[in-house]
Amino acid sequence: MAKARASLRNVEHVDVHEDDLKEEDAEETLDESMDPLEESGHTVNSSDEEVEDAVQEDMARFEETFEGINKRFRLINRIGEGTFSTVYKAEDLEYNQYDNSWDIDERENRKWSSPARRQRPSRRPHYVAIKKIYVTSSPIRIFNELELLYDLRDSDSVCPLITAFRHTDQVVAVLPYFQHSDFRDYYRDMEVSEMRLYFRSLLTALRSVHAKKIIHRDVKPTNFLYNPAQSRGVLVDFGLAEREGTDWHHCPCHLSDEDRRYKAAHSVYAQTQQSGHNITSYPKSDTRSSRRANRAGTRGFRAPEVLLKCTQQTCSLDMWSVGVILLTMLSRRFPFFHSADDIDALLEITTIVGRKKMRETSILHGQVFETNIPSYSESGHTLEKIILWCTGRTGEKTQPKKELDEDEKEAVQFLYRLLECNPAKRITADEALRHPFITKGFEDNEMDEDMVDLIEA
Structure with a gap:
């Protein structure tokens, strides 16, 4: 379609020279989108x-x-x-x-037009x-x-x-x-029932993208143009997207558990530990080459495997970004994560998942995570507690304990599947569309349409 129309308009095709390809492959670039707040400020509808x-x-x-x-x-x-x-x-x-x-x-408009009008060119x-x-x-x-x-x-x-x-x-x-609305204008007022429809539309897009083994790499509110009135949105901006498997190199996360344990036990870090050195010490002569991996994306929406420089990234990293959007809606805070660099970003995630989970996640990708900051707990905090705190429902200790309502609890269960640190265990877009949190929204919407049909009848 696009190629056909381009040729009809007699325009030049985009040429890519072989020299440019080689030069690009030789460079290591960090493709980072604009800060979420700055970017939203530049959006007009x-x-x-x-x-x-x-x-x-x-x-x-x-x-x-x-x-x-x-x-x-x-x-x-x-x-x-x-x-x-x-x-x-x-x-x-x-x-x-x-x-x-x-x-x-235009298809929708012509559907309700007379046969004679359908033959005439559109004047609007x-x-x-x-x-x-x-x-x-x-x-x-x-x-x-x-x-x-x-x-x-x-x-x-x-x-x-x-x-x-x-x-x-x-x-x-x-x-x-x-036509769409600015995310900042509606996310604080969204009911859980409306969130179901929002994510059904977003996940439908990602299911199509991931089915073709394409990673979007920059899923965020400003790249999903949503119209609340129509409960419909479109995924845009594939400037950072890539095909899964592009420039892949071996990463321990794709090994079996047994092979990964063996590799960890014989690593430079393990040898340093066995020698009795302090955990923060470094080998005197490290001959290993530095790890290079694609870290493209937007601050606050990057998955742990991106921050840890996984060299075999998959479509699952987009699902983490979907989880950050849901967490933003439930907590009524945008942006939820707002780090200055990758280290701060890892620490922000550690605040939630805890040091133990972050150490496990780092080892999964052949990395070591250590922090001596006392405010980070070993087990982290539950998402329920974080959402209650962000929405001002923690209350006084003398008052009755406040809890999430049933719809919010269902949303949080879905959120845990999205914000899974291990990409292999993270829910896929296809699985997410079959999750009760999404299917319930589909059922509710069908009931509303049935009621409209009854009224019109």
Whole structure:
């Protein structure tokens, strides 16, 4: 679909040169998205309000530098600004000249139109999102994102690629425009019943993505455009996504328990321990090469295996990010984790899971975790206690003990499956969609639709 439309519009394809591929492979890069709070502040979901002068100037520069873009699209507003790209809302001026099977809203409108009207071209304005990818992005990154979007073109709840253009060194991707609400405007007021619908939509998207062995790597609220009124959302921004197995190297987490124990018992750390040295000491001459692993993502949403530099990361790391979103909603705190670096991030997780669990998780990936900070307990804290504390329900010691309601308890049980430190034991997107926390929301929604049908009848 995307390739067909691109050829119809007679535009240049994105070329990736072999030299660029080799250069990129030789580098170790840390791809980190913008801070969640800063990023949310750059998200706009309304073109009706007055466009700021700075945005007008930005769009004017874009039209000047990208020849012919204003003949195909009318730029309306800047609706997103991230680390690697800027997104604009625009009207598609050539909408009726092409096949637009990607347009869900148009399909719904035509479903209820008369046969004669369906044959006529649509006269209402049609909007798209134009993603301007910064020229500082490497060719392989741009090619990878467009290729993955094309592969996911028919996936449920995933934003499809309409087409892509290139002018000199500037590349833009044209995507559908989806009406959505800012996460900060609704997450504090969400009932558990509404959370069920939110995560059903998000997990539907991830099931499609993971079925193709693609890791999104940057699952977070600003990358899931959700419309509470329709209980529908779409997963966007595959700029950091990769295929599972890309640049894999051996990691102990994929060994059997017996082999892992043997390896740990014969490790440099074990030998240091046996020699009677202090646990914080280092070998005099360490000939081991440094560990390099993909740590792309956003602070606060990275899974433990990413922070511990696992070299065989899987789609399960996206499920940890889903858990962080659910924890954010239940605790009414955004962002929940807000660390400055990977070490702080590990310590934040340790506060919850405890030192014992973090040591086990580190050994799983062939790493050693030690801390002498006395405030970190051995067993950590339960998620129930953390949510009660965050929502101000711990109360006075003399008052009756407050507990989560039944819906919250069910949500927490689901949350434990998501925030499982061992990626092999973490729930998958397909399993999550069959979990009672999600299926109950589906049943409740079906009952509501049945009631509407009865009323209309």
